[in-house]
Amino acid sequence: MLHDPAQLDLMFQALADPARRQMVDRLSRGPASVSQLAEPLAMSLSAVVQHLNLLEASGLVRTRKVGRVRTCQIEPKALRAAEHWINERRLSWERRLDRLGDFLAEG
Amino acid sequence: MLHDPAQLDLMFQALADPARRQMVDRLSRGPASVSQLAEPLAMSLSAVVQHLNLLEASGLVRTRKVGRVRTCQIEPKALRAAEHWINERRLSWERRLDRLGDFLAEG
DNA sequence: GAAATAGTTAAGTAAACGCTTCAGTGTTGG
């Protein structure tokens, strides 16, 4: 589910925006309400909610509403999926370089 | 240089587009010319060049022109920087969960 | 040196994005 390309697409798109990365950064230190997420950002609460909805649609953040406050959490599994995508490509490249090195050393 | 927030911004922005990720994926298997990068993509060569310029500006890809062909390579250091950003946030969250578990286990 | 190749650049366009404001909804405290 997490490795499906559409979800990956949403995740990388979500991470592309500085405000959303700042929100993820804040959430990495612990859960927060929408207002708490909004506090350090120089934009309206409404804008923050829109960013939050994207983050949630991407799977990077899970939220839960109790009473009138929506509490937000990071979803580490989703972060790991994005991490993994990058890691695989980098390793693929580095392994290729290693093989090339071995080949040249054999000469 | 690589951890400067502006560069990180460019990297995540570059990775946000499916076509550009496909190009990175292709390059993870070895160097390629612009035309080779373009071949599997359903868009004009011109569009591919524009994507490539973004990838290069972000630091994710390095290119070098010899004669009339521009050869492209992945820059693993840049991939690692993006990977690292995500990894730090995920670990921060997971460490927090661990401490919480320890605290509850102590009771 | 003419034609094919490989890429570049500029201009234009439609759609997506990131925001704003404003008018709500549901929740809680006094």
Add this chain to the structure above:
DNA sequence: CCAACACTGAAGCGTTTACTTAACTATTTC
């Protein structure tokens, strides 16, 4: 019950993005 609180949703607006086409440059090849 009513005011403050914590969001939510829709409409609108200027900017950026992802393309396109077309005209161009520089290099090979024949």
